[in-house]
Amino acid sequence: MSELAALLVRDMRIAVRVGGGALMGVMFFLVVVAIVPFAVGPDLALLKRIGPAILWLAALLASLLALDRLFAADHEDGSLDLLLMSRAPLELVVLVKGLAHWLTTGLPLIIAAPLIGLLLNLDGQAQGALVLTLLAGTPALTFIGLIGAAIAVALRRGGLLLAVLVLPLTVPVLIFGVAAANAGAAGPALFGMPFTVLCALSLASLVIGPFAAAAALRQEIE
Amino acid sequence: MRLSAANLACHRGGRDVFAGVSFAAASGELLAITGRNGAGKSSLLRTVAGLVRLTEGEFTLDGGDAELTIAEQAHYLGHQDALKPSLSVGENLRFWAGFFGQKPIAIAPPLESVGLDALADLPAAYLSAGQRRRLSIARLLAVKRPIWLLDEPMSTLDTAAQERLVGFMRSHLAEGGLILAATHGPLGMGATQELRLDQAVPGAPQ
Numbered sequence: 001m002s003e004l005a006a007l008l009v010r011d012m013r014i015a016v017r018v019g020g021g022a023l024m025g026v027m028f029f030l031v032v033v034a035i036v037p038f039a040v041g042p043d044l045a046l047l048k049r050i051g052p053a054i055l056w057l058a059a060l061l062a063s064l065l066a067l068d069r070l071f072a073a074d075h076e077d078g079s080l081d082l083l084l085m086s087r088a089p090l091e092l093v094v095l096v097k098g099l100a101h102w103l104t105t106g107l108p109l110i111i112a113a114p115l116i117g118l119l120l121n122l123d124g125q126a127q128g129a130l131v132l133t134l135l136a137g138t139p140a141l142t143f144i145g146l147i148g149a150a151i152a153v154a155l156r157r158g159g160l161l162l163a164v165l166v167l168p169l170t171v172p173v174l175i176f177g178v179a180a181a182n183a184g185a186a187g188p189a190l191f192g193m194p195f196t197v198l199c200a201l202s203l204a205s206l207v208i209g210p211f212a213a214a215a216a217l218r219q220e221i222e
Numbered sequence: 223m224r225l226s227a228a229n230l231a232c233h234r235g236g237r238d239v240f241a242g243v244s245f246a247a248a249s250g251e252l253l254a255i256t257g258r259n260g261a262g263k264s265s266l267l268r269t270v271a272g273l274v275r276l277t278e279g280e281f282t283l284d285g286g287d288a289e290l291t292i293a294e295q296a297h298y299l300g301h302q303d304a305l306k307p308s309l310s311v312g313e314n315l316r317f318w319a320g321f322f323g324q325k326p327i328a329i330a331p332p333l334e335s336v337g338l339d340a341l342a343d344l345p346a347a348y349l350s351a352g353q354r355r356r357l358s359i360a361r362l363l364a365v366k367r368p369i370w371l372l373d374e375p376m377s378t379l380d381t382a383a384q385e386r387l388v389g390f391m392r393s394h395l396a397e398g399g400l401i402l403a404a405t406h407g408p409l410g411m412g413a414t415q416e417l418r419l420d421q422a423v424p425g426a427p428q
């Protein structure tokens with residue numbers, strides 16, 4: 001396990017240093033959400049209605065932002081070769097890299113979301129529901145994204161391919177995430193069902209993502 | 223310990239990289255893999271490291287740890303240095319030592335051996351090509367693994383660093399290690415065996 005702990009610490013350290021993805025992701029999230037009211041206009045009722053959807057969309061794009069470098073950076077500098085020679089199973093190595101990505105890009109978004117929600121006229125209850133759904137749903141975005149990141153590893157400018165591959169797969173997460181956030185804003189009665197499905201999507205991707213990504217990496221490295 | 227292979231073939235991108243390659247190397251031996259550019263020296267090392275798949279043949283390791291694959295008992299020193307520019311020299315080495323399961327982690331002696339102890343806190347981005355190479359070599363010293371796979375180990379090193387590397391290789395062999403080194407220049411020490419890849423490829427000019 002100390003192998004994986006070392007990898008987690010390294011990846012998080014790289015993400016928060018200069019040129020890492022952590023700060024860039026959360027800044028992108030804040031900027032995207034902040035410009036929406038300028039485009040939509042000062043219609044408070046409308047903003048409140050589309051607020052959760054905007055925040056979820058911004059969170060999706062922000063978590064994709066640093067994802068294309070997740071394996072590509074290790075591939076370019078030769079680290080990936082050594083990661084493959086580890087005594088830890090590749091699936092766990094991939095899982096830990098995903099975890100580090102979520103801790104440095106997903107978690108800051110969730111912390112920043114209530115703050116930026118004020119711009120979209122979200123009240124306390126809606127913010128609470130939003131934070132809960134992001135907490136349950138953003139791991140799914142990361143772990144589905146792992147598969148795309150592993151497939152695009154050897155490509156220059158793989159970011160675009162990654163978006164094309166990953167965005168369709170994230171549609172269910174988006175649907176149930178926004179549905180749960182909207183339901184939660186209206187009242188607790190309808191929150192349970194979409195939220196449970198969202199949790200299920202996250203758990204399923206937590207299992208499938210690392211296995212699929214590890215299989216893709218083994219093929220790509222040839 | 224003895225690493226042997228018979229009749230290896232590797233087929234990539236629609237052409238034979240090498241075929242009919244056989245070798246055997248035992249503890250304390252240095253096998254130099256030579257040949258023209260593109261003869262498949264790097265590919266052969268990468269197949270031992272498990273990074274490229276063999277089309278035919280397989281490697282057998284007698285006397286190693288039966289629970290581990292050959293790749294898990296080997297160090298691979300490739301053309302790339304596997305260093306993160308935003309981490310310091312010490313952090314880079316500490317990570318690889320930790321990731322390869324070395325306990326306890328001691329990074330000061332290997333850094334001193336390669337002459338980088340004074341730069342431990344410097345971000346790796348500021349290192350020269352030769353210094354990056356030396357930091358990469360420090361990884362081999364920080365973590366004990368019996369098989370060393372060295373791809374052009376002398377490139378970018380200055381004369382003093384080359385002599386140091388020869389010293390590391392000698393002591394690794396003396397401790398019962400095994401080295402496979404791909405090279406087109408002199409290694410600075412006598413190889414126990416030489417594997418010429420040009421001759422191994424059918425149809426290649428002899």
